[in-house]
Amino acid sequence: TPPNISIKKREKGGLNLTSTVKLTNCDFEAVASVMKEYKMLNADICFYEDATIDDLVDVIEGKCVYIPAVYVMNKIDQISVEELDIINRVPHNCPVSAHHNWNLDGLLE
Numbered sequence: 001t002p003p004n005i006s007i008k009k010r011e012k013g014g015l016n017l018t019s020t021v022k023l024t025n026c027d028f029e030a031v032a033s034v035m036k037e038y039k040m041l042n043a044d045i046c047f048y049e050d051a052t053i054d055d056l057v058d059v060i061e062g063k064c065v066y067i068p069a070v071y072v073m074n075k076i077d078q079i080s081v082e083e084l085d086i087i088n089r090v091p092h093n094c095p096v097s098a099h100h101n102w103n104l105d106g107l108l109e
Contacts, residue, residue: 002066003055004048012042019047026053034060072107074098 015035017028030053031045038060045056058064073087077097087095096103 002064003051003059005051005056005059006044006046006048007040007059008044009040010042010044014042016044017047018045021047021050023047024050026051026056031056068092070094070107072096076102 015028015032017031034053034056035041035043035045040060069092071090071093073090073093073095075097076084076087076095077100079087084095087093094103094107096107098104
């Protein structure tokens with residue numbers, strides 16, 4: 001899904017950064033630097049999620065197409081059960097072992 005960031009250009013008044021969540025991946029200086037690179041010196045920017053600078057660039061450019069993906073983790077026969085539990089926390093993943101034909105039917109689903 002596209003980043004949940006709102007940018008509204010203004011005639012004057014500089015940059016106004018607001019956020020509905022705590023931003024841990026970027027700060028005002030980084031946002032201002034990106035906006036300056038894109039020659040957007042007067043705008044209201046609102047972050048509705050903890051987005052990154054790359055997400056901000058995606059919103060500014062507006063050219064990104066987000067394609068759903070499935071992460072296939074092969075060679076699960078060579079890891080421990082604890083490591084497999086960690087891998088299962090990754091969203092949209094399918095752990096398989098091609099060598100032993102484990103979970104190949106899960107991949108087809």
